[in-house]
Amino acid sequence: MLTFTVRRLLYGVLLLFVIVTLAYLLLYAAAGNVGRTILGPTATQATVALKNQQLGLNSPLLSRYFSWLGHALTGNFGSSWFTNQPVTTAILTRLQVTLTLVFGAVIVSAVVSAVLGVWAALRGGWVDRVIQVFSVLGFAVPGFLIAVFLVRYFALGLHWFKPTGYVPITYYFGGWVRTVTLPVIALSIGLVAGVAQQVRSSVIDALRQDWVRTLRSRGLSERSVLFKHVLRNAGGPALSVLALSFVGLLGGAVIIEEVFGIPGLGQVAVLATSEGDVPLVMGLVVAIGVIVILVNLVIDLLQGFLNPKARIS
Amino acid sequence: MTEVAATGVLAPDVTSDMRAARTHLARRFLKNPLGVAALSVLVLIVLAAVFAPLLTSYNPNAVSVLSILQGPGAGHLLGTDGAGRDVWSRLLYGGRYTLAGALLATFVAALLGITSGLVAGYYGKWFESAASWVTTLLMALPGIVVLLAARAVLGPSLWTVMIIFGVLLAPAFYRLVFTAVSGVRNELFVDAARVSGVSDFRIISRHILTVVRAPVIIQASIVFGIAIAVQVGLDFLGFGDQSIPTWGNMLNDGFTNLYRDPQLVVWPGLAVVLTGVALTLFANALRDELEQSARPSRRRRAAAAVAATAAGSAGPDTDTIVHEEPGSPAQAPLLDIENLAIGYPQPDGSVTRVVNDVSLDIRRGEVHGLIGESGSGKTQTAWSVLRLLPSGGEILDGSIRFDGEDLSKVPETKMRDLRGGRIAYIPQEPMSNLDPSFTIGNQLTEPMRIKLGLSKAEARARALKLLGQVGIPDPERTFASYPHELSGGMAQRVLIAGAVSCEPDLVIADEPTTALDVTIQAEILDLLRELQQELGVTILIVTHNFGVVADLCDRVSVMQKGRIVEMGSARSIFADPRHPYTRSLFDAILDESPARGPYAETRP
Numbered sequence: 060m061l062t063f064t065v066r067r068l069l070y071g072v073l074l075l076f077v078i079v080t081l082a083y084l085l086l087y088a089a090a091g092n093v094g095r096t097i098l099g100p101t102a103t104q105a106t107v108a109l110k111n112q113q114l115g116l117n118s119p120l121l122s123r124y125f126s127w128l129g130h131a132l133t134g135n136f137g138s139s140w141f142t143n144q145p146v147t148t149a150i151l152t153r154l155q156v157t158l159t160l161v162f163g164a165v166i167v168s169a170v171v172s173a174v175l176g177v178w179a180a181l182r183g184g185w186v187d188r189v190i191q192v193f194s195v196l197g198f199a200v201p202g203f204l205i206a207v208f209l210v211r212y213f214a215l216g217l218h219w220f221k222p223t224g225y226v227p228i229t230y231y232f233g234g235w236v237r238t239v240t241l242p243v244i245a246l247s248i249g250l251v252a253g254v255a256q257q258v259r260s261s262v263i264d265a266l267r268q269d270w271v272r273t274l275r276s277r278g279l280s281e282r283s284v285l286f287k288h289v290l291r292n293a294g295g296p297a298l299s300v301l302a303l304s305f306v307g308l309l310g311g312a313v314i315i316e317e318v319f320g321i322p323g324l325g326q327v328a329v330l331a332t333s334e335g336d337v338p339l340v341m342g343l344v345v346a347i348g349v350i351v352i353l354v355n356l357v358i359d360l361l362q363g364f365l366n367p368k369a370r371i372s
Numbered sequence: 373m374t375e376v377a378a379t380g381v382l383a384p385d386v387t388s389d390m391r392a393a394r395t396h397l398a399r400r401f402l403k404n405p406l407g408v409a410a411l412s413v414l415v416l417i418v419l420a421a422v423f424a425p426l427l428t429s430y431n432p433n434a435v436s437v438l439s440i441l442q443g444p445g446a447g448h449l450l451g452t453d454g455a456g457r458d459v460w461s462r463l464l465y466g467g468r469y470t471l472a473g474a475l476l477a478t479f480v481a482a483l484l485g486i487t488s489g490l491v492a493g494y495y496g497k498w499f500e501s502a503a504s505w506v507t508t509l510l511m512a513l514p515g516i517v518v519l520l521a522a523r524a525v526l527g528p529s530l531w532t533v534m535i536i537f538g539v540l541l542a543p544a545f546y547r548l549v550f551t552a553v554s555g556v557r558n559e560l561f562v563d564a565a566r567v568s569g570v571s572d573f574r575i576i577s578r579h580i581l582t583v584v585r586a587p588v589i590i591q592a593s594i595v596f597g598i599a600i601a602v603q604v605g606l607d608f609l610g611f612g613d614q615s616i617p618t619w620g621n622m623l624n625d626g627f628t629n630l631y632r633d634p635q636l637v638v639w640p641g642l643a644v645v646l647t648g649v650a651l652t653l654f655a656n657a658l659r660d661e662l663e664q665s666a667r668p669s670r671r672r673r674a675a676a677a678v679a680a681t682a683a684g685s686a687g688p689d690t691d692t693i694v695h696e697e698p699g700s701p702a703q704a705p706l707l708d709i710e711n712l713a714i715g716y717p718q719p720d721g722s723v724t725r726v727v728n729d730v731s732l733d734i735r736r737g738e739v740h741g742l743i744g745e746s747g748s749g750k751t752q753t754a755w756s757v758l759r760l761l762p763s764g765g766e767i768l769d770g771s772i773r774f775d776g777e778d779l780s781k782v783p784e785t786k787m788r789d790l791r792g793g794r795i796a797y798i799p800q801e802p803m804s805n806l807d808p809s810f811t812i813g814n815q816l817t818e819p820m821r822i823k824l825g826l827s828k829a830e831a832r833a834r835a836l837k838l839l840g841q842v843g844i845p846d847p848e849r850t851f852a853s854y855p856h857e858l859s860g861g862m863a864q865r866v867l868i869a870g871a872v873s874c875e876p877d878l879v880i881a882d883e884p885t886t887a888l889d890v891t892i893q894a895e896i897l898d899l900l901r902e903l904q905q906e907l908g909v910t911i912l913i914v915t916h917n918f919g920v921v922a923d924l925c926d927r928v929s930v931m932q933k934g935r936i937v938e939m940g941s942a943r944s945i946f947a948d949p950r951h952p953y954t955r956s957l958f959d960a961i962l963d964e965s966p967a968r969g970p971y972a973e974t975r976p
Contacts, residue, residue: 074508074509074512077509078512078513082521085525086521086525089525195649195652195653195656196649198648198652199597199645199648199649199651199652200644200645200649201601201604201605201648203605203608204641204644204645207623207627207630207637207641208641210630211630211634211637268804269801269804269805270804270805270806270807270808272755272760272797272799272805273799273805273806273867273870274807274815275758275760275791276758276760276791276792276796276797277791277792277796277797277818277819277870277874278788278789278790278791278792278823279792279818279819279822280788283818288809288810291809291810292807292809303511306511306512306513306514307514307515309514309517310515310516310517313516313517313520314516314605318627328516328517329520329609329611332517332520332521332523332524333520333523333611334524335524335525340521340524344517347517348512351512365809366808366809367808367809367811367854368808368854368856
């Protein structure tokens with residue numbers, strides 16, 4: 060199990076290295092005249108050249124890359140070209156906001172999908188059909204449209220929640236709830252649609268297994284059969300779907316943060332890419348890569364916990 | 373979030389046995405009302421976009437300061453937007469760009485994914501590992517961020533963005549095609565084609581592409597939907613090419629004017645939702661038909677089985693041959709089944725009867741064999757005693773008296789007390805009857821703690837003792853093992869230990885040796901005999917093997933087509949089998965198992 064985990068971790072790091080390298084080379088190769096971009100069309104040729112020199116853009120691409128990589132390993136990703144704010148600070152301050160949304164969505168989706176999926180599997184009939192319809196809608200309707208709808212009715216209409224902005228949980232809990240609820244719902248619905256379907260089919264699958272009859276024959280309560288045994292066996296496939304959706308969730312957060320005006324990584328991404336702020340973009344690539352690797356690692360560990368067969372492979 | 377769902381989840385079940393699916397799929401699909409409705413909606417949307425100039429006379433880009441934010445009315449069918457442009461014409465022309473962009477992305481993804489999937493699946497080798505690397509890489513990238521970065525570098529062109537997104541979505545097709553092709557690569561019909569000198573190109577196009585055609589269409593419609601969602605999302609954020617009308621740009625304008633004219637987001641939103649839902653329903657319907665046509669054999673087999681039992685129930689209503697025994701028992705039987713009938717109600721209102729009018733009694737302390745060929749209803753009878761019939765099964769008639777109490781009538785809570793505690797069960801197939809996710813120890817101790825009220829430590833001690841009793845060499849180790857770490861024989865011993873763990877009066881063993889190797893079968897039979905003698909437990913053993921009966925049983929009931937045809941002591945039935953079916957079962961022993969030869973002498 061340990062070697063398996065370590066191997067997965069090393070693989071993830073290697074993958075991150077490849078992504079980062081490709082991103083760096085492509086972004087800088089395509090960046091054009093950076094000094095001109097930053098200073099605008101009115102700056103003189105001399106100031107542009109000076110700016111380029113300050114940014115170290117005159118040395119060859121590869122040597123710049125290795126120097127960046129060396130600094131990156133020590134946690135120094137340089138500074139934003141436009142605001143001069145250190146990239147690490149810019150990202151870390153926004154990271155927790157995005158993580159709140161994304162993990163909030165993961166937790167909400169996991170719970171809601173488990174409830175809906177089990178319910179649909181056990182009840183069948185109209186409950187099942189309603190959940191099927193909901194799944195199709197959740198899958199087909201883009202998250203940001205749901206977000207617009209939620210803002211329109213629950214924020215602007217009923218005033219239950221704030222339409223925009225973000226209040227840190229440490230600052231004021233009530234405010235935090237009023238700002239994160241809608242974005243988390245908007246992020247969750249698509250995920251719930253996929254995961255609930257998976258839970259439903261794996262619960263139906265597990266209930267058909269021979270060992271369910273044997274467990275019942277031992278006189279176990281239906282609750283234990285269902286919630287201890289069946290659910291644990293059905294959990295693995297559902298977790299895989301959740302894991303596969305995680306990367307998409309980070310992408311979804313970019314749009315959702317934009318709709319709700321939430322100062323998270325998404326806003327940094329939008330700002331940095333639209334301005335062509337390459338150091339900031341590189342910092343984002345690294346941050347997202349690390350999150351994805353860590354999440355996959357946690358999912359692997361959870362899979363090992365749920366499925367003893369996964370532990371030996 | 374939807375983008376990954378498509379790349380990962382879909383592939384396995386769609387590819388399963390697709391060869392059978394080719395036939396008549398299109399015809400079957402056209403009979404699926406939901407699928408046809410979805411397809412019609414899609415066709416209408418496409419037609420509306422294609423014939424936009426015929427449906428509106430407005431230029432979608434004509435800005436008019438004089439007619440900003442007009443409501444729907446005579447001049448403008450759906451009103452005007454924040455720049456005074458006609459909403460209806462923008463919706464129609466927007467469809468052109470939005471759909472064409474998504475089509476481009478789908479085309480690029482399909483072209484890259486299918487080609488690389490075919491090459492990797494058909495030739496394998498280094499290309500396969502390289503391709504799987506690139507796939508992992510692409511799937512670790514959040515699409516939106518890549519597209520934003522690409523836009524920053526390459527400018528806001530709809531077509532460029534969609535081509536890049538197509539590359540990002542290529543794994544969706546790659547995985548699908550790769551799985552299908554590597555599954556089919558070594559199939560006989562492909563080998564045959566290769567041997568007969570058909571070129572690789574022809575094999576791929578003739579035999580392999582047809583296999584993946586339908587799943588690729590399904591995947592394409594899902595990818596198409598995702599491409600629309602992402603493209604509209606980017607435009608909505610204002611990252612698109614603002615000079616062209618797209619649904620996303622309309623949403624962007626609508627969102628800006630959300631306070632002033634909320635219905636501006638409604639029309640493009642509706643267009644996106646309608647297209648998305650239609651695509652999803654189309655894909656679902658096609659997949660349903662594909663999965664159904666992939667397993668016609670199973671349905672035919674089920675139909676055959678039902679026909680067989682139905683024929684059986686219509687058979688001659690002869691009486692059970694009962695071998696008279698000297699001195700009938702003083703005690704009342706432990707289990708007394710009378711006129712039991714079991715059936716499965718069908719959706720059309722009829723009932724498929726699998727057991728008809730079964731009567732048998734099991735005396736305290738005896739081993740009773742219920743013998744018959746598969747499909748005779750003996751396992752159904754056994755399950756009905758535990759009231760654990762498969763879903764849909766019902767006791768239609770008769771009574772099952774256990775220690776004087778009619779099990780067909782007691783409430784479920786009472787039944788739960790009896791199960792495990794007084795009536796226990798040993799299943800047929802050991803490996804599939806242990807929960808794979810829990811240790812043996814956990815599965816053994818859980819019932820004991822409920823039934824016997826033992827503490828965790830007591831239950832553990834008792835479980836270890838039981839494991840030793842059933843002949844497991846290292847109880848501690850087995851206790852901590854998971855089912856997949858045991859052999860079949862070991863697992864069956866564990867299940868036997870589980871069955872007797874709570875000191876039951878009656879053990880129902882459903883073909884306990886059928887799934888095991890011959891040498892292990894003998895060991896398990898020995899174990900059952902020992903336990904029976906040690907614990908004095910009553911056993912109902914279901915089997916199709918007279919050898920097992922000869923080894924273990926005191927009395928036997930012979931079952932055929934849902935009824936008992938002959939019943940009596942094992943000795944007298946062996947000496948004098950009267951029913952032709954019983955005799956045919958004896959003949960079967962001769963054919964299949966010479967090891968049980970000696971009993972041939974007892975044949976008349």
